[in-house]
Amino acid sequence: MSESTFDGYHRPDGRIGIRNYVAVVPMSATASPIAKRLAADAEHMVRATPHQLPLHPPTPAREQLERVLVGIAHNPNVAGTLFVGLGTESTAIEELADRAARAGKPVETMTIHDAGGVSGAIESGSDHIVSLVDDARDATRSPASMESLIVGLECGGSDATSGLASNPVVGRACDRLVAAGGTGVISETPEFIGAEHILADRCADDAVRDRLLACVDRRERMADLMGVDFRGAQPSPGNQEGGLTTIEEKSLGAIAKGGTTPLQDVIAYGKSLPVGGGFVVMDTPGYDVESVSGKVAGGAQLVIFTTGRGSTTGNPIAPVIKVTGNPETAARMADNMDVDASGVVAGERIDDIGDDLFETIRAVADGQPTAAERFGMAEFAINDIPPNEIASMGAPE
Amino acid sequence: MSRSRTHPTIAGFPRETRRAGIRDHLLIMPSVICSALVSEAIADAVPGAIAVPHDHGCAQIGGDKDQTRRTLLHVAANPNVAGVVLVGLGCETLNSEELAADVDVPVRQTSIQGTGSTDATIAAGIEAAEELSAGSAPSRSAVGIEELTVGIVASDAASTTVNHVYPMLGGLVDRLVAAGGRVVVGGLDPFVPHRSAIVDLVGDTATATELDAMLEARTTNGIPTRVHRDAADLSLADLGTMFGNKPIAGAYTYGSIACHDTGVAVVDTSAAFEEAATGLVAAGAQLIVHATAAGIPTGHPVAPVISMTGDASTAAAMGEDVDVDATATDEATLYDRVIRVASGEATAAERHGLSPFAITRTGPSL
Amino acid sequence: MKGTTLEDAAIVMTPEDTVGTAITDLVADRTLTLRDDHAVTLTEPIQFGHKFALVGHEPDDEVVKYGAVIGRATTTIRPGDWVHTHNVESIRGQPAEDRP
Structure with a gap:
């Protein structure tokens, strides 16, 4: 194997998976516990994506939900998908399955109604899973290039070291990835507030620039819905303890994850991300778990997640690499961290640690488990669009 | 104690400063x-x-x-x-x-x-x-119905629910209230199209004003739900039966603790069952009765849920997950079922254990 | 690290910055030499990751880190003072009526 390749799963649509999972995707909060139960009772390669959206969300929220559910099935790490519903959801499960099946991978459906209740659904769901697992086992790893990777770049539990150390290290790795032909995705739009002028200057064209600024403006206005100050949530209490004083300071540190290459596109929450797309933005909330889920629904096979305070979350579908730039966190929470970037604070070169991180990306793509994977951390949440947002701001673009 | 001997007791877990639990x-x-x-x-x-x-x-x-x-x-x-x-x-x-x-x-x-x-x-x-x-060996002992707060939610306004379940729920409310117990009703969506009429069922002006404001907010949020549409064609005579024959004694915001002594009050929840159930549990409901034409089988982690349908085909198709088929029972049997579940009898959802916990959000994640 | 480190104790990201960041816990009265012609003496202890003023700020003066505005002073800040939420606020993210 060369330095610039890894062994991945080549899917029928030409995309490359770095894990080989069967996804059990619930249509609603009602169906979520049964999806969780089915995955817990099955083997490790079966992963549930439980969420809390209701049976009948308002249309814009339902459309975003459907996009995410289909996106999970389309993620290259997923070999096959079982959609699980109650059977009365506003979303037609068969139509959703048809959309999901366009990636050429096995998709099955099961509803609690059709199965005649919970025990029937567990039996029927388990049968579907056995068949999907059988199919998935046929997939084997073979060499793939780094240009097939879509890597989500996330931060959570930030502190002052995020902007000084871990985010610039990730920025270096993002530049390497883009140079290798891959896609690096930053998100968490509220964390562009006060730093958007820097990203705007990097936009590939005016259309991208206009979309970026419109997204930031919409997120900034969201606080008005609640009649309060955005500054009540950002920086969070943990951020502040870690030395972050203002939204602008947090944002200026956060955007360092995106490196230095041109910003090629701005993509809506959960929408399909481009392969070979360079550096792009997905418009998501700053809430890290919902943001990661959006990027994974967009096709990210892998996530790099910087944390000063020590966030331990993972994702059911994509491995999450935890990077900390805080020496105390690196020592105290060593079990939950993958990469120690705190050497930057002591004078090590950002580029050297960034190059090491790029190699870690390759190794994790190749199958090396992350700390979150070892602990079975698989947090998942889908961003909801509440009625007051729809009523006063309209549906997002 | 002046409690009438005609009312049954339940076997619960007495608490020092709160009402008794029915689970521990x-x-x-x-x-x-x-x-x-x-x-x-x-x-x-x-x-x-x-x-x-x-x-x-x-x-x-x-x-x-x-x-x-x-x-x-x-x-x-x-x-x-x-x-x-x-x-x-x-x-x-x-x-x-x-x-x-x-x-x-x-x-x-x-x-x-x-x-x-x-x-x-x-x-x-x-x-x-x-x-x-450690050291606590919980055991049940007899407590009165006045310790009980029962949550009620209808997760739809289907004709089978309104025709068959609502009147039985009204009867349940009357029996519980007569015995000194409390009821909290969630799932305000069906009442949104009947705002002024439902407010007339309220006993005092302060509560009427609060309930009116809650329904107004649900209207101005502007997104008609399926339940709103179904309920628009119904008459208040149908919808009001759920509250029994006593005036509505309180209207609580989502997540608040109910503080009325006895009688029936409403909690400002949507009809989405998982979220409504959490609102009722926060209000203090130890037990929930869920009216569901669709046979939604889920429970709640904190309170046992009695799943009840007025749809005979749902009862037939989802039999083991439905606790009460409203088309084949009467008010006395429902009341008896509530007392037995309060005393420890497992519900269908407690047997299968699928109990999501959801909380209603009022604004976007930032 | 990008920026200039001061005696392995603090970092200043760009020459335009009006604040420095402690990269170790710093005691009060410590003097850090910024450039040949300029030194700052800390007026209070500064925790790891927290900021101190390199120059004086009057209320409403812009506070600069990474070469960009991170907020404005809400009180007078002397050189060497701890700079945080007690004396600086975001300019962005305010309710609509207060937004510049």
């Missing part, structure tokens, strides 16, 4: 999604412990943050909860240490950043849970 749960509560899986791992390892994993707790502001906080605190205060272990990450908005300081029941707190790892937090949580349950 040790609650493992994450303050934020980041500690949800750890909370579940702790609950799995401790007999009698249940987790309430949720998707919230960070990147929330204003009324949305306040509602999540209020709801978590009041779920913890539910009479079915004997003690609480709050589990945080450490840097979240709804910090576990601060929440724990406001929990009135026996409480312990741990956090992932506090202990330094996933495994250490699970170990600390298990130790805390065992400490809370």
Whole structure:
């Protein structure tokens, strides 16, 4: 194997998976516990994506939900998908399955109604899973290039070291990835507030620039819905303890994850991300778990997640690499961290640690488990669009 | 005690400063999604412990943050909860240490950043849970119906629900209230198209004003739900039967604790069952009766849920998950079922154990 | 690290910055030499990751880190003072009526 390749799963649509999972995707909060139960009772390669959206969300929220559910099935790490519903959801499960099946991978459906209740659904769901697992086992790893990777770049539990150390290290790795032909995705739009002028200057064209600024403006206005100050949530209490004083300071540190290459596109929450797309933005909330889920629904096979305070979350579908730039966190929470970037604070070169991180990306793509994977951390949440947002701001673009 | 001998008693768990529980749960509560899986791992390892994993707790502001906080605190205060272990990450908005300081029941707190790892937090949580349950040997004893708060929610306005279930629920309300018990009704969506008429069922002007404002807010949020549309064609004569023959005695915001002494009150929840159930549990309901034409089979982690349908085909298709077929029973049998479940009889949802925990949000994640 | 480190104790990201960041816990009265012609003496202890003023700020003066505005002073800040939420606020993210 060369330095610039890894062994991945080549899917029928030409995309490359770095894990080989069967996804059990619930249509609603009602169906979520049964999806969780089915995955817990099955083997490790079966992963549930439980969420809390209701049976009948308002249309814009339902459309975003459907996009995410289909996106999970389309993620290259997923070999096959079982959609699980109650059977009365506003979303037609068969139509959703048809959309999901366009990636050429096995998709099955099961509803609690059709199965005649919970025990029937567990039996029927388990049968579907056995068949999907059988199919998935046929997939084997073979060499793939780094240009097939879509890597989500996330931060959570930030502190002052995020902007000084871990985010610039990730920025270096993002530049390497883009140079290798891959896609690096930053998100968490509220964390562009006060730093958007820097990203705007990097936009590939005016259309991208206009979309970026419109997204930031919409997120900034969201606080008005609640009649309060955005500054009540950002920086969070943990951020502040870690030395972050203002939204602008947090944002200026956060955007360092995106490196230095041109910003090629701005993509809506959960929408399909481009392969070979360079550096792009997905418009998501700053809430890290919902943001990661959006990027994974967009096709990210892998996530790099910087944390000063020590966030331990993972994702059911994509491995999450935890990077900390805080020496105390690196020592105290060593079990939950993958990469120690705190050497930057002591004078090590950002580029050297960034190059090491790029190699870690390759190794994790190749199958090396992350700390979150070892602990079975698989947090998942889908961003909801509440009625007051729809009523006063309209549906997002 | 002047309680009439004609009313039955239930076998419950008396609490010192709260109403009696009808279940005796040790609650493992994450303050934020980041500690949800750890909370579940702790609950799995401790007999009698249940987790309430949720998707919230960070990147929330204003009324949305306040509602999540209020709801978590009041779920913890539910009479079915004997003690609480709050589990945080450490840097979240709804910090576990601060929440724990406001929990009135026996409480312990741990956090992932506090202990330094996933495994250490699970170990600390298990130790805390065992400490809370040590020495307590819960046993049931007879308590009166006046200790009981029953939550009622209809998750749809289907004709079978309105025609067959609502009148029986009204009868249940009357019997519970006559025995000194309380009822809280969630799922306000069907009443949105009948706002002025339903407000006329309220006993006092302050409550009427509050209920009117709640329904007004649901109207101006502007998004008609399926339940609104179904209910628009109905008459208030049909809808009002659910409240029995007493005036509505209170109207509570989502996540608030009900404080009326007896009678029936409403809680401002949508008809989405999982979210409505949490609103009712926060209000103090130890038990929930769920009217569902679709046969939604899910329970709630904190309160037993009696699933009841007025749709004969649903009852036939989902038989083992439906506790009460309204087309084949009467009010006395329903009341008796409530008393038996309150005294420990397992519901269908308790048997299969699928009990999601959801909280209604009032604003977007930031 | 990008920026200039001061005696392995603090970092200043760009020459335009009006604040420095402690990269170790710093005691009060410590003097850090910024450039040949300029030194700053800390007026209070500064925790790891927290900021101190390199120059004086009057109320409403812009506070600069990473060469960009991170907020404005809400009180007078002397050189060497701890700079945090007690004396600086975000300019962005305010309710609509207060937004510049």
